[in-house]
Amino acid sequence: MSVREPLWRAVRARPRHLARLLGWSFAEAAPSFVSGQAVARALDDGFAAGRPVTGLGWLAVLAAAWLAAALGARQVLLAIGGIVEPFRDDLLRRVVDGTLHRAAASGLRPDSAAVARLNRQVELARDAFGAVIAVVRSFLFSVAGVALGVLTLMGAVLPLVLLPLAAGLVLFALSLPAMARAQRELILAEERTASSLAAMVDGLRDVTACGAEDRVADRVGVDVERQARVARTLAGLTAVRTVSLAVGGWLPVLLVLLATPSLVRQGATAGVILGTLTYVAQSLTPALGSLVQGAGVNGVRLVTALQRIAATSDRPPAAATRRTGGPEGVExxxxxxxxxxxxxxxxxxxxxxxxxxxxxxxxxxxxxxxxxxxxxxxxxxxxxxxxxxxxxxxxxxxxxxxxxxxxxxxxxxxxxxxxxxxxxxxxxxxxxxxxxxxxxxxxxxxxxxxxxxxxxxxxxxxxxxxxxxxxxxxxxxxxxxxxxxxxxxxxxxxxxxxxxxxxxxxxxxxxxxxxxxxxxxxxxxxxxxxxxxxxxxxxxxxxxxxxxxxxxxxxxxxxxxxxxxxxxxxxxxxxxxxxxxxxxxxxxxxxxx
The missing domain is CATH 3.40.50.300 (P-loop containing nucleotide triphosphate hydrolases)
Structure with a gap:
């Protein structure tokens, strides 16, 4: 089983839930398009023009968009559940099928502890897959709504928003492979440390009796230091993730503010500037932050869990079903x-x-x-x-x-x-x-x-x-x-x-x-x-x-x-x-x- 196979199958096999997810995503993303427009119109056509009723009316439109988003969010979660729960069931079937075939090959009863560990990986994969779907979908719809909204306000402002966003995404994409490797290495280092500690505890009486405390502590210390070193590396890559969020999410605010005099000379109003900043601060930056967090953490967890499931749940090859001969007697x-x-x-x-x-x-x-x-x-x-x-x-x-x-x-x-x-x-x-x-x-x-x-x-x-x-x-x-x-x-x-x-x-x-x-x-x-x-x-x-x-x-x-x-x-x-x-x-x- 490859990592991509169950993901693509989960998405393609449930077109009804996918269509439902996309349809309700438009409702959930309504504030991404309406927020800047409503703020701009409420200021320019309403309060600044001496028409407070018009201003309040645009704010009511924004409130209605948020109500629609709340309803859409509920339906989106149900649609995601309709995709990830069958995905979980598919992985569980693979785990049980592979475990039973390996048990048949070895002549033993299935290893219930191994199945429990794999079931934990299945649950991690299910949760991570749902989180990845949620954040990627939200980011794409939010960016589309922001781009369309800024374009309708004033086309000249659009490059000030999209170019930093693209730079932040490129920076994050470049750090993602190294971050994934570091995350996997950290998981393996944690397991090695746990294994060393378990072996030390199992032999604690013998270690104490032989006066080998310092030697065993040094040996375990090597694994602990390795885990700490990998954790520091991952922390450094997390800093890169923070930089990418700053570039893509907050640099547009600075650029718009710096370009305000020029934009005003081109006809931009206070409502256009405030509406653009609303788009960036209320929609674009949170969506980018969710994407960076979701892909940087849940994406890595998803890939790691699927790799572990694939490595341990596939059926053994046909040749492996031959039972190895046991000992003659038990001398x-x-x-x-x-x-x-x-x-x-x-x-x-x-x-x-x-x-x-x-x-x-x-x-x-x-x-x-x-x-x-x-x-x-x-x-x-x-x-x-x-x-x-x-x-x-x-x-x-x-x-x-x-x-x-x-x-x-x-x-x-x-x-x-x-x-x-x-x-x-x-x-x-x-x-x-x-x-x-x-x-x-x-x-x-x-x-x-x-x-x-x-x-x-x-x-x-x-x-x-x-x-x-x-x-x-x-x-x-x-x-x-x-x-x-x-x-x-x-x-x-x-x-x-x-x-x-x-x-x-x-x-x-x-x-x-x-x-x-x-x-x-x-x-x-x-x-x-x-x-x-x-x-x-x-x-x-x-x-x-x-x-x-x-x-x-x-x-x-x-x-x-x-x-x-x-x-x-x-x-x-x-x-x-x-x-x-x-x-x-x-x-x-x-x-x-």
Missing amino acids: LRLQGVRFAYGPGADPVVADLDLTVVEGDHLAVVGPSGIGKSTVAALVAGVLRPDAGRVLIGGVAVGEMDRAAMCRARVLIPQEAYVFRGTLRDNLTYLADGRSRGEHAEPAELAELTEHAELTEHAELDRAVEAVGMTELARRLGGYDAEVDPGELSSGERQLIALTRAYLSPARLVLLDEATCHLDPAAEARAEEAFAARGGTLIVIAHRLTSALRAKRVLVMDGARARAGTHEEMVAASELYRDLMGRWSAPVGAHARH
């Missing part, structure tokens, strides 16, 4: 993995080698801020290692497509996400889609659908019972009850997220302190449910009892890490003994190790 290998938050920062994870065979149950323990969540993020693909490789089923995480990653692993963080919707939607969001018999006959389709719904309900019951949220599901009103995240406690949100992960197809489950808001008994039940579910379970331990339930333990001690069974770690790791409250190694431990 996890970390080979020489190193990661640091920021250039020059001390590594949070250094030269980590780890193998987690399929079906293993690993607990990751260590002091707060030591890097446990960083390891989980590296395994999940949320972070990329600075060195080394993370492989799932023999495939590097960075080389796996999104569909394969979601089939391979699921990560539940400490702050569980629950969205507005039914409890069923929240629980089955990551579950496999099941065929409803697309090629079956209607009677068979109904039977298959009913069977699938019964199967899904039974699976939900088993998962809810296993994880331990039966009472919560009952209290909320069942699977079809609407869920308000704000009314749930942190522990209740964690139970919902845990059940969602339990129902997912992923064979590698990462629980990053995902049970920290549950009581010890509920935490034990949830972890035991995942251990019995099959697949591989990695628990970032909130309580050390998680280590006692695991088959193996990964102890993180600074940038070093070692793994083994609970008994092996008690014997070999002083830190693990400290964490467990045991301050001496078992007898004979040193001899065995």
Whole structure:
């Protein structure tokens, strides 16, 4: 989709609304032509000539023109709405269509967060398009009315008005491309800064534990300074916009005043001079100011929004609909993995080698801020290692497509996400889609659908019972009850997220302190449910009892890490003994190790 395509289609496809817009624009622009004429006639033919009734009559004509303009403005807004609302619907259809096709290509459910972000761009495009139509139309009709009005007053005055206007428009047009580039660069700089800040906040514990505050601050400071530099550039270009408004809107006033003696010698009256100044001050300058503001801000927003929509909502090419193969099994290998938050920062994870065979149950323990969540993020693909490789089923995480990653692993963080919707939607969001018999006959389709719904309900019951949220599901009103995240406690949100992960197809489950808001008994039940579910379970331990339930333990001690069974770690790791409250190694431990 090009930027111009939806704009031209929106205008051409609705000729009735376009004709209505143009017709009512004449009424709205009535003061642009009448104002100067009414003032000039009221002065020359009325008050200056000793006929106040005539003067008041011309002022009444001006008042009637403003009433007509008010009625026209209302109808103009309705006509613009008739153009921009279908334009918005067209963009939304493109967004949904592109999202669904990309979801079909990747084998995943549509990314609701991405759709929400694109919907925001659609709303920006709709508002900006309406504003651009309004200001461009108003400017053209106002200039036409002013030019015609000045010409009927005195043709010699017309160049004094139109030549500065043309110069101001040229100056503004020359600055517009640079202004558009600066506006786009500012948007991108703001996004980079937001991304850097988000990454810093996500790793704040690790940053603090490693004493890398200054280094990370310097790194974020680079993005902040870049954003400030672009903002200063845009401010300078905004000054050019102000100059163009002064040249096109206010220089005509100065030229008319300077030329007044010459105009009077050519027959100009006081009414002609005052009427011309009225045209400029009351119609031309406001119209030019609206154009400069509308094209300089809303025009850039419109183009930027359409570019983003075009870049992310087009259908994927046919070749992209082939699903990329996923990993064979979910054996996890970390080979020489190193990661640091920021250039020059001390590594949070250094030269980590780890193998987690399929079906293993690993607990990751260590002091707060030591890097446990960083390891989980590296395994999940949320972070990329600075060195080394993370492989799932023999495939590097960075080389796996999104569909394969979601089939391979699921990560539940400490702050569980629950969205507005039914409890069923929240629980089955990551579950496999099941065929409803697309090629079956209607009677068979109904039977298959009913069977699938019964199967899904039974699976939900088993998962809810296993994880331990039966009472919560009952209290909320069942699977079809609407869920308000704000009314749930942190522990209740964690139970919902845990059940969602339990129902997912992923064979590698990462629980990053995902049970920290549950009581010890509920935490034990949830972890035991995942251990019995099959697949591989990695628990970032909130309580050390998680280590006692695991088959193996990964102890993180600074940038070093070692793994083994609970008994092996008690014997070999002083830190693990400290964490467990045991301050001496078992007898004979040193001899065995």
